[in-house]
Amino acid sequence: MTKMSRFTKLLVAMLVASGLILATGGWTDAQAAPKYRWKLAQTWGTGFPIFGDAVNLMAELVKEMSNGEMEIRIDSSNKHKAAFGILDMVMAGQYEMGHSASYYWKGKDVNTMFFTTMPFGMIAPEQYAWFYYGGGMELMKKVYDKHGVYSFPGGNTSNQMGGWFRKEINTLDDFKGLKMRIPGFAGEVLSKLGVVVTNIPPGELYTALDRGTIDALEWVGPSLDLNMGFQKIAPYYYTGWHEPATELQFMVNQKKFDELPKHLQKILTIAMQFAAYDMYARSYHESAVNWASIEKEYPNVKIRTFSPEIIAAMKKANDELLEATAAKDATFKEIWESQKAYMKKARKWTAISDFAYLKDNLE
Amino acid sequence: MTKMSRFTKLLVAMLVASGLILATGGWTDAQAAPKYRWKLAQTWGTGFPIFGDAVNLMAELVKEMSNGEMEIRIDSSNKHKAAFGILDMVMAGQYEMGHSASYYWKGKDVNTMFFTTMPFGMIAPEQYAWFYYGGGMELMKKVYDKHGVYSFPGGNTSNQMGGWFRKEINTLDDFKGLKMRIPGFAGEVLSKLGVVVTNIPPGELYTALDRGTIDALEWVGPSLDLNMGFQKIAPYYYTGWHEPATELQFMVNQKKFDELPKHLQKILTIAMQFAAYDMYARSYHESAVNWASIEKEYPNVKIRTFSPEIIAAMKKANDELLEATAAKDATFKEIWESQKAYMKKARKWTAISDFAYLKDNLE
Numbered sequence: 001m002t003k004m005s006r007f008t009k010l011l012v013a014m015l016v017a018s019g020l021i022l023a024t025g026g027w028t029d030a031q032a033a034p035k036y037r038w039k040l041a042q043t044w045g046t047g048f049p050i051f052g053d054a055v056n057l058m059a060e061l062v063k064e065m066s067n068g069e070m071e072i073r074i075d076s077s078n079k080h081k082a083a084f085g086i087l088d089m090v091m092a093g094q095y096e097m098g099h100s101a102s103y104y105w106k107g108k109d110v111n112t113m114f115f116t117t118m119p120f121g122m123i124a125p126e127q128y129a130w131f132y133y134g135g136g137m138e139l140m141k142k143v144y145d146k147h148g149v150y151s152f153p154g155g156n157t158s159n160q161m162g163g164w165f166r167k168e169i170n171t172l173d174d175f176k177g178l179k180m181r182i183p184g185f186a187g188e189v190l191s192k193l194g195v196v197v198t199n200i201p202p203g204e205l206y207t208a209l210d211r212g213t214i215d216a217l218e219w220v221g222p223s224l225d226l227n228m229g230f231q232k233i234a235p236y237y238y239t240g241w242h243e244p245a246t247e248l249q250f251m252v253n254q255k256k257f258d259e260l261p262k263h264l265q266k267i268l269t270i271a272m273q274f275a276a277y278d279m280y281a282r283s284y285h286e287s288a289v290n291w292a293s294i295e296k297e298y299p300n301v302k303i304r305t306f307s308p309e310i311i312a313a314m315k316k317a318n319d320e321l322l323e324a325t326a327a328k329d330a331t332f333k334e335i336w337e338s339q340k341a342y343m344k345k346a347r348k349w350t351a352i353s354d355f356a357y358l359k360d361n362l363e
Numbered sequence: 364m365t366k367m368s369r370f371t372k373l374l375v376a377m378l379v380a381s382g383l384i385l386a387t388g389g390w391t392d393a394q395a396a397p398k399y400r401w402k403l404a405q406t407w408g409t410g411f412p413i414f415g416d417a418v419n420l421m422a423e424l425v426k427e428m429s430n431g432e433m434e435i436r437i438d439s440s441n442k443h444k445a446a447f448g449i450l451d452m453v454m455a456g457q458y459e460m461g462h463s464a465s466y467y468w469k470g471k472d473v474n475t476m477f478f479t480t481m482p483f484g485m486i487a488p489e490q491y492a493w494f495y496y497g498g499g500m501e502l503m504k505k506v507y508d509k510h511g512v513y514s515f516p517g518g519n520t521s522n523q524m525g526g527w528f529r530k531e532i533n534t535l536d537d538f539k540g541l542k543m544r545i546p547g548f549a550g551e552v553l554s555k556l557g558v559v560v561t562n563i564p565p566g567e568l569y570t571a572l573d574r575g576t577i578d579a580l581e582w583v584g585p586s587l588d589l590n591m592g593f594q595k596i597a598p599y600y601y602t603g604w605h606e607p608a609t610e611l612q613f614m615v616n617q618k619k620f621d622e623l624p625k626h627l628q629k630i631l632t633i634a635m636q637f638a639a640y641d642m643y644a645r646s647y648h649e650s651a652v653n654w655a656s657i658e659k660e661y662p663n664v665k666i667r668t669f670s671p672e673i674i675a676a677m678k679k680a681n682d683e684l685l686e687a688t689a690a691k692d693a694t695f696k697e698i699w700e701s702q703k704a705y706m707k708k709a710r711k712w713t714a715i716s717d718f719a720y721l722k723d724n725l726e
Contacts, residue, residue, distance in 0.1 A: 061633060065428055067626035120724060123717050125487065125521070125647050132641065133648035158488070159716035221716065239719035263430035267630075270424060270637055277640040278495065284488050285496035288705075288712040295711070303715050311723050342651075347725065348658070349651040352666050353522035353584065354486050355721050356602035360674050361483060362714050 034063075036070040036264065038256070040097040041090070043083045043104070046076040050223060050286060051248060054155040054279040055099045058250070061271035070264050072097065090251045091147050098251040099154055102140075103184055110325060111143045114335045115151065117160075117246045119186055119318045121339065124156045124245040124280055125354075126346040131247075134342045139335050150257055152272045154248035155279030158287060162238030163218030164209070164230040168304065169238070172313055181205060181217040185321070186242035192317040202228075209233055218242070222294060223286035231298045239305045241314060247276070397426075399433040399627065401619070403460035404453070406446045406467070409439040413586060413645055414611060417518040418462045421613070421638035428630045433623075435460065453614045454510050461614040462517055465503075466547055473688060474506045477698045478514065480523075480609045482549055482681045484702065487519050487608040487643055488717075489709040494610075497705045502698050513620055515635045517611035518642030521650060525601030526581030527572070527593040531667065532601070535676055544568060544580035548684070549605035555680040565591075572596055581605070585657060586649035594661045602668045604677060610639070 040059070044051045059072040075095070077083040086098035087105050102115035115136070122130060130136040131153055144151040163182065169175065176194040187197040200208050200217075208214045210233045219225050221240075231237070250272040257265060294301055306314070326333040403422070407414050422435040438458070440446040449461035450468050465478035478499070485493060493499040494516055507514040526545065532538065539557035550560040563571050563580075571577045573596045582588050584603075594600070613635040620628060657664055669677070689696040 061629070064629040065626060065633065067624075123720065125643070126651075128644040129648040129651065132644045158712075159720055161716075222712070239715055241720065241723075244717075244720055261430075263428060266424070266427040270428065270633060274633055274637045274640070277637070280488070281491040281495045284709065284712065285492040287716070288489075288492065288709040291712050291715070292708045303719075305719055305723070308723070345655045346647065346651040347721075349585070349647065349654050350721065351725050352602055352654070353524075353650070354607075355718070355725070356666075356668055357486065357522055357604065357607055358710075358713065358718050360604075360668070360671070362710065362718070 034068055034071040036260065038070065038072045038096040040072050040074050040099060041080050041082070041086050041095040042074060042076055042099040043086055043101070044076060044099070045083075046078045048076070049227075050157075050279060050282055051099075051155065052076070053282070054248070054275045057278060058271045058275040061274065062268055065267045065271065066264060070260075070267070087147065087149065087251065090149055090253050093253050093256065096253050096256045098249075100249055100251070101154075101246070102151060102249045106185070109143065109147070110329065111331050111335060113185060114339060115140050115143070115247070115249065117243045118339065119189055119242040120315055121244055122343050122346065123350065124158055124247075126343060126350060127245045127247065128153070128156075128277075129346060130339065130342045134346075135338055136342075139338060143331065143335075144251075145254075148254045150252045150254055152250040152252075152269070153276040154250040154272070155276045156248075156283060157220055157223065157243075157246040158280060158283045159221065160240050160243035160246055161218065161221045161225070162240045162242065162306065163216055164225070164234035165216040165236040165238060165304075166209070166212075166234045167215065168236050169306065169310065171307070172310060175310075178216060179214045181208070181214050182242070186218075188321055189242070189314055189317045192321070193313055206230065206233070220246075221283075221287050222290035223283050226290040226294060231294050231301050235300050235302055236304050237294075237301055239303065241306065241311060248279070250276070397429075397431055397434040399623065401433065401435045401459040403435050403437050403462060404443050404445070404449050404458040405437060405439055405461065406449055406463040407439060408446075409441045411439070412590075413520075413642060413649060414462075414518065415439070416645070417611070417638045417642040420641060421634045424634040424637065425631055428634065429627060433627050433630070450510065450512065450614065453512055453616050456616050456619065459616050459619040461612075463612055463614070464517075464609070465514060465612045469548070472506065472510070473692065474694050474698060476548060477702060478503050478506070478610070478612065480606045481702065482552055482605040483678055484607055485706050485709065486713065487521055487610075489706060489713060490608045490610065491516070491519075491640075492709060493702065493705045497709075498701055499705075502701060506694065506698075507614075508617075511617045513615045513617055515613040515615075515632070516639040517613040517635070518639045519611075519646060520583055520586065520606075520609040521643060521646045522584065523603050523606035523609055524581065524584045524588070525603045525605065525669065526579055527588070527597035528579040528599040528601060528667075529572070529575075529597045530578065531599050532669065532673065534670070535673055538673075541579060542577045544571070544577050545605070549581075551684055552605070552677055552680045555684070556676055569593065569596070583609075584646075584650050585653035586646050589653040589657060594657050594664050598663050598665055599667050600657075600664055602666065604669065604674060611642070613639070 042055050055074055059074055063071050082089065084104055086100040089095045090098040103113045105112040140151050172193060177196060179196045179198060181198055181200050182190055183199050191197050198214060205217055206229055209217055209230060219228060322336055326336055405418050418437055422437055426434050445452065447467055449463040452458045453461040466476045468475040503514050535556060540559060542559045542561060544561055544563050545553055546562050554560050561577060568580055569592055572580055572593060582591060685699055689699055
């Protein structure tokens with residue numbers, strides 16, 4: 001309730017006292033009390049920038065477009081204490097919705113890993129085309145139907161950087177014994193090349209890198225790396241290979257979604273999909289602005305790209321890992337082949353459009 | 364009204380006969396009759412693919428999200444006969460909305476040209492970041508407020524190709540006297556390099572190119588070029604320089620928009636902005652699929668990029684034209700400088716993210 005006159009406050013107090021407006025939860029505006037009050041659990045902590053903002057935007061849009069008929073309360077991991085339990089909680093109906101990243105569920109269902117980003121996979125415009133026009137949404141539905149959850153794109157970080165390194169990586173030998181924080185499937189790829197992969201909580205990363213507990217780490221990109229301060233202690237910033245288009249994820253419990261009236265289903269769907277696209281624009285902006293800051297304030301930071309020899313070895317390790325799983329899982333094979341075939345076509349278009357253009361217009 | 368049973372039809376006929384449902388226009392569903400019936404005029408003809416589909420999607424979303432409270436009728440240029448009169452009709456309130464491209468109005472107001480795409484300008488992800496987070500929407504509002512119209516992004520074609528040429532262009536001399544269909548500001552740039560720029564209606568383009576009335580033309584990209592058939596008669600397909608991120612435009616009469624209730628304003632705004640993003644994914648998809656067809660079925664088609672000498676001359680001509688106008692118009696100068704400064708930052712991010720990645724992953 002906002003901006004109530006003293007008279008209104010008095011009136012409300014009287015009505016509450018008499019029990020007349022308890023049923024509506026105290027709403028006195030022209031806008032009706034929400035008929036649908038939902039809860040969303042997110043992996044991120046309170047105030048987490050960009051990712052959390054995408055969730056807030058989605059919830060605001062639902063409230064505004066539904067004229068207050070539906071409201072979504074957002075619980076951060078500070079509250080629910082289960083950053084990596086989002087899928088379980090949405091499956092169970094404990095929360096109607098969740099916001100996280102699909103590849104976090106690969107331990108539960110290996111096929112979920114395809115719907116975030118893949119090493120040496122598609123860039124964001126290619127991947128959005130695959131999701132919405134190349135069969136991606138249908139494959140994601142097939143995977144998540146088994147879990148009773150609808151899954152939607154939840155916001156793109158744009159291409160992620162390959163990480164911060166204290167020493168330059170010139171040959172494959174430099175990977176042997178290198179201690180690096182790089183989670184998920186990309187960590188498995190680097191393990192095959194001799195990297196000692198560790199996982200360290202975000203709050204301890206800076207100190208671990210500073211004290212040499214680790215030699216390198218990957219986080220996101222300038223949009224979120226700047227505030228972590230890694231540029232102060234690790235001068236080599238490598239370009240990306242492992243997460244070319246990281247797409248976060250909205251999840252909705254299927255039973256709860258199906259019970260919504262049609263117009264709220266549409267409002268919710270468009271609010272999620274719009275917030276996802278918007279986060280891509282936002283991430284691009286923040287990365288551009290923050291990279292300009294790093295370049296200006298930390299002239300010692302050097303951009304490096306892994307050598308062709310290293311990239312070839314990473315690709316080989318990546319393909320071997322994927323092929324081993326594809327041989328055992330028909331759905332895994334189906335999705336991987338869909339992505340490979342689509343990327344082949346889309347990349348040819350990228351090559352003669354944005355790439356050809358950029359080649360002559362880098363300054 | 365769709366799928367009525369014979370009984371329902373009979374009932375409706377009886378009610379109409381008795382005058383009982385005339386007031387609601389014959390709506391018999393649970394959904395109420397629309398309180399707001401709007402009309403949109405589009406530049407495109409009936410059934411125009413991709414562009415027209417984006418408009419249809421926007422109108423469907425408004426109807427579904429508002430639960431039928433608002434409906435938008437779409438008139439194509441076949442009906443209103445004023446493909447390039449959309450801004451005037453929306454300003455006058457003859458149509459509440461329009462769909463077109465901002466650069467079509469540069470004859471009326473030169474500052475409208477910045478909100479579609481610029482030669483040697485931003486690519487789509489950079490431009491969306493500029494629109495929504497880099498001040499672009501505010502500058503567009505400043506320009507369109509003078510005309511009593513709100514302007515929104517209306518769908519991106521992705522990077523447009525430089526055009527179909529019957530002969531290869533190797534030196535600047537090859538431009539001298541070359542007859543080319545290339546409209547708008549890009550045509551002015553090529554004029555300065557000696558190209559004889561002509562405009563020819565779309566329906567006559569194929570014949571004109573086939574008979575040698577023109578030597579070259581630009582249209583869009585594989586998404587829309589394939590059906591025009593140019594690949595059969597002009598083997599050189601040049602990569603783009605003049606429209607790196609063509610964004611179409613939704614327009615709304617400000618008075619009409621301001622009269623809508625807040626929730627419908629939000630529904631309409633998000634429907635437009637979502638349809639715009641969706642058209643970008645759709646265009647990327649169609650270009651990828653159609654380029655694969657051209658490559659397979661027309662092996663004589665060759666991709667070419669203009670030489671560094673030619674690109675440098677185009678850039679110089681482009682800058683001279685823009686500087687001449689900026690010297691006379693403070694708003695023009697303000698917008699151009701905003702775009703240049705933003706592109707400089709965003710391009711540095713593009714260079715170390717998608718571009719660096721693509722360089723090693725073109726196959």
